[in-house]
Amino acid sequence: MRDLVQELVSHYADLRRQLTRDLRDPHHAADIAQSSFERVYTHTLGLRDGAAIESPRALLFRVARNLCIDEARHRKVAQEWAVSHAVVGTHLTAPSSEYVVAQHRVLRRVVETMEQLPPRRREVFLLFRAYGHSRAEIAQRLGITEMAVAKHLLRATIDCSRVFAELRHELIEPQAVNSHAGFDTALAEDFS
Incomplete structure (x- = not known):
């Protein structure tokens, strides 16, 4: 187990460099690299005795790539949701x-x-x-x-x-009001 951890640590710097090039954000790259390291380590703890990982480096890079893909998908869904709810959530109220x-x-x-x-x-x-x-x-x-x-x-x-x-x-212009603005404002005031 100790040999595996040392091998993962030796590839950690390479992974961070690769992720920094791909993501263009060193802090985000460090987060993904850390999460990848944790997942591979947790996975190896769950393996039965005698089972070994054939290529820890390949597994580490594959986990990091999958995390980047998952995060990109999540970001896309969140953006689509925000766009659809911005259109639906903002509407004209009844005129004053x-x-x-x-x-x-x-x-x-x-x-x-x-x-x-x-x-x-x-x-x-x-x-x-x-x-x-x-x-x-x-x-x-x-x-x-x-x-x-x-x-x-x-x-x-x-x-x-x-x-x-x-x-x-x-002339008085009707105002567009975000239906959630009151809630968000009240929530923000509670935490300030």
Whole structure:
């Protein structure tokens, strides 16, 4: 048994160098090498008397490789889980009453502004923005030139832009909330 331990120790430095090259992290390589050494040693303690390991070096390197593979698989599963739960766990909450009131106020002002536009300008704007007609389609439908359509669109856009500039400070954005944030925050505060 003592000879086996000495042989494993003699290959330990080679294993660490190999793992450091493969993993590019000397601390992580040392952890994997240590775990590999422990597993091989524990395995040899469980062998029946007279049973011997044919190549302790090969077994040590094979155990280390398997540990790296297991860890890579675990990391991949953990990352996939984190990505899937980040998408599922983050969602929009029900809008706050302030948000709903602000949006109704903005909508009311936009409707008022649209109603104050001259009828032809309002019709051109709605056909273009709401119904997605092209300028040529609008010109043909209303019997006016495309240049007139462009002027009506420009003036309507300027009128609406003024309203939005006035209302910009009233706009409230809905907030995305992580459904677990409260729990995590409370848990973090318990340990600090």
